[in-house]
Amino acid sequence: GENVEQHPSTLSVQEGDSAVIKCTYSDSASNYFPWYKQELGKGPQLIIDIRSNVGEKKDQRIAVTLNKTAKHFSLHITETQPEDSAVYFCAASSWGFGNEKLTFGTGTRLTIIP
Amino acid sequence: EAGVTQSPTHLIKTRGQQATLRCSPISGHTSVYWYQQALGLGLQFLLWYDEGEERNRGNFPPRFSGRQFPNYSSELNVNALELEDSALYLCASSLALEASSTDTQYFGPGTRLTVL
Numbered sequence: 001g002e003n004v005e006q007h008p009s010t011l012s013v014q015e016g017d018s019a020v021i022k023c024t025y026s027d028s029a030s031n032y033f034p035w036y037k038q039e040l041g042k043g044p045q046l047i048i049d050i051r052s053n054v055g056e057k058k059d060q061r062i063a064v065t066l067n068k069t070a071k072h073f074s075l076h077i078t079e080t081q082p083e084d085s086a087v088y089f090c091a092a093s094s095w096g097f098g099n100e101k102l103t104f105g106t107g108t109r110l111t112i113i114p
Numbered sequence: 115e116a117g118v119t120q121s122p123t124h125l126i127k128t129r130g131q132q133a134t135l136r137c138s139p140i141s142g143h144t145s146v147y148w149y150q151q152a153l154g155l156g157l158q159f160l161l162w163y164d165e166g167e168e169r170n171r172g173n174f175p176p177r178f179s180g181r182q183f184p185n186y187s188s189e190l191n192v193n194a195l196e197l198e199d200s201a202l203y204l205c206a207s208s209l210a211l212e213a214s215s216t217d218t219q220y221f222g223p224g225t226r227l228t229v230l
Binding site for chain 1: 147162208221224
């Protein structure tokens with residue numbers, strides 16, 4: 001089955017600087033890669049996603065890159081703000097193969113230092 | 115538009131009892147997924163229901179079961195509760211397979227189950 005590894009487990013960044021979180025996956029059939037943000041006491045919130053036919057996607061301060069050959073994808077947050085502090089999860093799914101479930105990484109606790 | 119809703123918010127049970135957790139998907143969504151988020155273990159896939167049928171199951175014992183109703187809401191049942199079942203149980207919903215080109219799932223706030 002799919003295995004998703006996520007690094008780092010914790011990340012502290014000065015406000016205004018950039019943060020990068022990296023994930024690798026094992027199943028070459030995976031074709032959908034979402035990123036979720038989870039704040040304390042809440043469910044995960046989808047912040048950006050990318051399909052395997054796209055190499056990069058950007059939404060304001062957030063961007064995701066995908067390298068299918070190397071089987072890794074990354075989340076980039078620029079101009080970080082205190083409200084970016086949360087736990088971030090990457091996930092992978094092989095949609096359309098009857099295996100529509102998300103396999104999650106272990107999470108990165110991002111702390112923005114004012 | 116209302117998001118995914120779950121009830122109850124918190125549930126306290128004792129070992130050996132049964133727990134029932136409920137989920138209402140986003141309007142128009144027909145697929146419901148259940149995940150377990152235990153402390154320090156990340157999110158683990160439990161079950162996937164689509165159009166009233168169980169489509170996929172994670173690596174959990176049979177005492178974890180569920181169902182999906184005609185209105186697409188869903189129920190997760192955990193029988194013979196064990197201490198290690200204490201976790202946040204998250205429900206997510208997505209569009210029907212034929213209506214979507216991705217596995218985009220939207221999560222509810224979760225039910226915190228504590229087994230004493």
